[in-house]
Amino acid sequence: MKLLTTTALALFVATPVLADWREDYQVVRFGILSGENEADRIARNQPLADYLSRELGVEVEIFTAGNYDGVIQAMAADQIEIARFGSSSYAAAYTATNGGVTPFLSVVKADGNTGYTSIVVARCDSGIESLDDAAGKVHAFADPDSTSGFAVPFFNMKTRLDIEPESYFAATPFSGSHEAGVQGVVNGTFDTASTYQNSEIDGIPQRMVAKGMIDAGEVCTVWKSPEITVGPWTARSNLPPEMIEDIKTAILEMPEKDLNAFHQHTSFDPDDANPDVGYFEVDHSRYEWIVDMREWIRNERRSGS
Numbered sequence: 370m371k372l373l374t375t376t377a378l379a380l381f382v383a384t385p386v387l388a389d390w391r392e393d394y395q396v397v398r399f400g401i402l403s404g405e406n407e408a409d410r411i412a413r414n415q416p417l418a419d420y421l422s423r424e425l426g427v428e429v430e431i432f433t434a435g436n437y438d439g440v441i442q443a444m445a446a447d448q449i450e451i452a453r454f455g456s457s458s459y460a461a462a463y464t465a466t467n468g469g470v471t472p473f474l475s476v477v478k479a480d481g482n483t484g485y486t487s488i489v490v491a492r493c494d495s496g497i498e499s500l501d502d503a504a505g506k507v508h509a510f511a512d513p514d515s516t517s518g519f520a521v522p523f524f525n526m527k528t529r530l531d532i533e534p535e536s537y538f539a540a541t542p543f544s545g546s547h548e549a550g551v552q553g554v555v556n557g558t559f560d561t562a563s564t565y566q567n568s569e570i571d572g573i574p575q576r577m578v579a580k581g582m583i584d585a586g587e588v589c590t591v592w593k594s595p596e597i598t599v600g601p602w603t604a605r606s607n608l609p610p611e612m613i614e615d616i617k618t619a620i621l622e623m624p625e626k627d628l629n630a631f632h633q634h635t636s637f638d639p640d641d642a643n644p645d646v647g648y649f650e651v652d653h654s655r656y657e658w659i660v661d662m663r664e665w666i667r668n669e670r671r672s673g674s
Contacts, residue, residue, distance in 0.1 A: 390609040491589060
């Protein structure tokens with residue numbers, strides 16, 4: 370009996386106790402992009418941070434920056450653990466980290482759709498009804514790392530619409546954010562601006578109307594892109610795999626465990642017939658074409674063509 374006890378004790382001592390990732394990551398920081406003003410970003414994402422904190426058992430902090438690149442560089446510098454990227458900003462992070470990021474979830478709508486569109490808007494009373502009418506006008510792109518606010522419209526203008534933005538428009542400034550671009554159109558600073566929408570009733574202009582930032586009927590869509598793949602929730606690849614898995618599980622379960630946090634984060638509109646309803650798993654292969662498109666754009670800008 371004594372031998373059995375000693376042997377069992379030896380086996381127990383020899384068996385390593387796996388450390389919990391929470392011992393090294395007592396705070397998890399997640400980055401959110403500058404698609405809207407900072408106050409609204411925080412308000413929309415704080416319930417999500419609170420939910421993740423409860424589920425993961427660690428403090429969860431929101432990280433914001435003045436532009437997309439601030440979040441991308443924070444990821445590259447190991448200053449944040451996870452981020453909710455758009456497709457192009459994910460591709461930028463992938464490049465900035467030499468492939469050191471792991472996409473793990475993206476959102477799905479009630480009808481199963483997993484995409485959205487880039488749009489160009491103008492004031493409805495401007496007389497601009499298409500990009501043909503925008504020639505010689507000021508067009509605002511949102512941010513150089515925005516999928517819908519720059520990469521997709523720029524790529525389509527160059528390769529499908531026979532438009533050279535630098536010469537076709539009078540100027541092509543970056544507004545800094547989607548809301549700033551739309552607001553600039555309303556105020557007359559820009560004639561047109563690139564932004565996005567998920568459906569005819571849900572997008573940046575529609576949300577700005579709902580928040581009282583602009584009036585209904587002030588801006589109209591004058592161009593719409595082919596469907597864009599929705600960007601991913603992304604983690605640094607150098608995090609413990611079990612940590613990424615726990616975060617993924619928590620986010621996957623959010624619609625069931627905290628519907629209010631999910632609705633806040635996804636800007637739920639009860640009048641939207643096709644709202645976001647949950648998440649599905651993704652990997653890098655889904656975004657490889659975006660990486661390639663960004664490389665094409667980078668080469669175009671370097672060559673000055």
